[in-house]
Amino acid sequence: MPHVLIAGKLHPAGLALLDGRDGFTFECVDEVSEPSYAPSIGGADALVIRTQPMSAATIARASRLKIVSRHGVGYDAVDLAALNERKIPLCVAGDVNSLSVAEHAMTLLLSCAKRLVRGDRAVREGNWGWRNALQAGEITGKNLLIVGFGRSGRHLARMAQGFGMDVRAFDPILASRGWPEGPTAPVAALAEGLSWADVVSIHVPRTGRPILGAEEFALVKPGLVVVNTSRGGVVDEAALAAALASGRVGAAGLDVFDDEPPAGDHPLLGFDQVTLSPHIAGLTREAAERMAVSSVRNVLDFFAGRLDPALVVNAGF
Numbered sequence: 516m517p518h519v520l521i522a523g524k525l526h527p528a529g530l531a532l533l534d535g536r537d538g539f540t541f542e543c544v545d546e547v548s549e550p551s552y553a554p555s556i557g558g559a560d561a562l563v564i565r566t567q568p569m570s571a572a573t574i575a576r577a578s579r580l581k582i583v584s585r586h587g588v589g590y591d592a593v594d595l596a597a598l599n600e601r602k603i604p605l606c607v608a609g610d611v612n613s614l615s616v617a618e619h620a621m622t623l624l625l626s627c628a629k630r631l632v633r634g635d636r637a638v639r640e641g642n643w644g645w646r647n648a649l650q651a652g653e654i655t656g657k658n659l660l661i662v663g664f665g666r667s668g669r670h671l672a673r674m675a676q677g678f679g680m681d682v683r684a685f686d687p688i689l690a691s692r693g694w695p696e697g698p699t700a701p702v703a704a705l706a707e708g709l710s711w712a713d714v715v716s717i718h719v720p721r722t723g724r725p726i727l728g729a730e731e732f733a734l735v736k737p738g739l740v741v742v743n744t745s746r747g748g749v750v751d752e753a754a755l756a757a758a759l760a761s762g763r764v765g766a767a768g769l770d771v772f773d774d775e776p777p778a779g780d781h782p783l784l785g786f787d788q789v790t791l792s793p794h795i796a797g798l799t800r801e802a803a804e805r806m807a808v809s810s811v812r813n814v815l816d817f818f819a820g821r822l823d824p825a826l827v828v829n830a831g832f
Contacts, residue, residue: 516540517818518579519811522552523565523586529807532815539815549573556580561814564593566794571597582822584813586806587612587797590828591721591746599829606813606826610666611805612797617670619796620716620744623768624675626790627740628654628714630766633787655679660702660712662726663719663745664689671716672699683708706734714740721746729754738765744796747773756782759789770796 519533519541533541542559544552549568556562556577562569565586574580574597583598588607598605626632629651637645659675661668664684672682682699685708694701702708709715709731719726727741728751741764743750752773758764766788772781775794783789797806816822824830 517560517581517814518542518558519561519563519814520544520552520555520559521563522567523547523563525563525586525811526803526807528804529563529811532808532811536815539818561817563810563814566592568592570594574598574601574603577603582606582814582817584608584810584817586810589720589746595829604817604822604830605828606817606822607828608806608809608813609823609826611809612799612802613666614670615799615802616667616718616744616796617674618799619770619792620667620671620718620742620768621674623742623744623770623790623792624654624659624714624716624740627742627766627768627788628652628657630788632790636787654714656681657713658683658711659714659716660685660708661699662686662705662708662715662717664695664699664701665718667744668716668718669695669697669699671718672697680714683711705731709734710736712736712739714742716742717745717749719745719749721748725749725751725754727751727755729757732758732763735763737763739763740766740768742768744770747771747775752781752783756786759783759786766790770794 517539519539521541521543524545533539542555547565547567553573556573560579561582562580563584563586571594574594580603583603583605585607590605593605655678657680659680659682661672661684664686668684675682676698683702684699685702685705690701717726726749732754755767768790770792771794813822813826
């Protein structure tokens with residue numbers, strides 16, 4: 516009888532798929548940390564995991580483990596090489612939160628353009644005259660560069676075009692496979708897109724080095740707006756702080772950070788032209804339900820022999 520370990524609080528709709536289901540038992544650990552679920556990993560045949568790490572040491576203790584299902588689409592916190600050594604598949608939840616991420620990116624974009632954090636502070640502090648400084652801007656007719664043109668990037672493009680923005684995208688992997696039809700044109704090089712853009716929105720996974728660092732910020736128009744709803748580490752935070760201080764970057768909307776939560780003395784917290792949120796772009800009520808159902812469904816489908824191979828990150832075994 517497979518035993519499923521749920522690491523991190525799950526929407527009740529996901530738990531309902533397991534509750535009372537013949538042939539399965541399950542255990543929930545609500546705290547989102549590796550030390551909280553690691554003591555139970557030895558008895559698990561399947562793991563449903565949220566954003567917490569899964570290290571090689573924890574995988575080594577998982578003697579019965581046969582499947583890992585991510586509650587979401589990112590998996591940079593999971594030691595994929597260690598899973599590969601054990602031939603344990605890692606699956607993701609599929610397209611369950613890309614619309615939520617795109618909506619959040621659009622919200623941050625608008626907040627930055629309209630300087631909503633400063634406006635909110637002005638009202639609360641009784642500085643009604645701030646409105647006459649004309650710091651708020653418009654996005655109609657402005658240039659948006661989307662870095663990473665997957666599902667969330669394409670949703671954002673559609674939304675931004677509805678606001679009258681000129682949208683282009685940079686995605687060399689997608690370009691090599693064939694650019695999708697539609698009004699969003701590709702740029703051949705990131706430098707080309709950065710020198711053109713008024714706004715840059717990031718939609719790529721974390722890799723070895725930041726997509727935007729000091730070298731890239733040197734290429735942009737003064738006053739650029741930067742939005743990041745992807746992963747911490749994709750934007751060099753020190754370089755972004757320096758660009759904000761110099762005015763090279765006019766405003767930023769950040770949902771993700773190198774260290775989460777960021778320290779209280781983090782330099783980006785000191786800028787009132789920066790809109791911040793606690794890694795919630797994909798965590799709407801609706802998306803949370805879809806992710807919970809999908810992540811549990813992947814486990815059930817695996818043991819039934821019908822797991823969709825398109826959802827397996829390390830396919831091939």
